[in-house]
Amino acid sequence: MTALERALPGRDGVAVFNGVYLSVTREVEDRLSAGHFHHGPAAEELTARFAARYLAAVDAAAHGGRPSPAWRPLFDLRRHPAVQPVQFALAGINAHIGNDLALALRDTCVSLGCEPAALEADFDRVGDVLTGLEERVREELMPGPDLLDIADPLTHLVGAWSLDRARDAAWGAFRALWGLREQPELAREFAERVDAGVGLVGRVLLTPLRPCD
DSSP states (O other), rough: OOOHHHHSSSSSSSHHHHHHHHHHHHHHHHHTTTTOOHHHHHHHHHHHHHHHHHHHHHHHHHTOOOOOTTTTTHHHHOOOOSSSSSHHHHHHHIIIIIIHHHHHHHHHHHTTOOOTHHHHHHHHHHHHHHHHHHHEEEEEEEHOGGGGHHHHHHHHHTTTOHHHHHHHHHHHHHHHEEEEEEEHHHHHHHHHHHHHHHHHHHHTTTTOOSOOO
């Protein structure tokens, strides 16, 4: 993520999300070092698996492939001049929380041989970090009062999305995937439908809100 921060132009939509996510990753690492999490090794495993899914999307796009449907809107529209930075940030958060988090939780349980309940307390602690992130994104990336002609529809669009609801949905998707772990075909179909649904929300979040220059 640090290398991406140096390599990508600042207005690139992936760069906007990457900067946001890098700040979250650093904060989580600080909390891991401080013993903030109930089960440090599990939280570390979850953090690594979670980040790997975002980096896989970056790698796919960089090598001519297609990221998963949840990520496609951000990568497809990353250079659109009529999309605002706050939209890029929220679209990335939507893809990462809405789709990747459930899969990372499932993979962490499989890797550690634990049940979902073992991760719930640390899931909530990570959620505290993410809630603070959403507030900063809205405060720092929303256009100022001098751009209210642009910000009026933007405020409506941004206000319709909630990180808390996305987190709740991710936990529910994880529990469903865990319950389907012995029925791989159903689990795969469910995961594909979640992926597609999250991508649809991302496409809406990236609606261009002003004419292209």
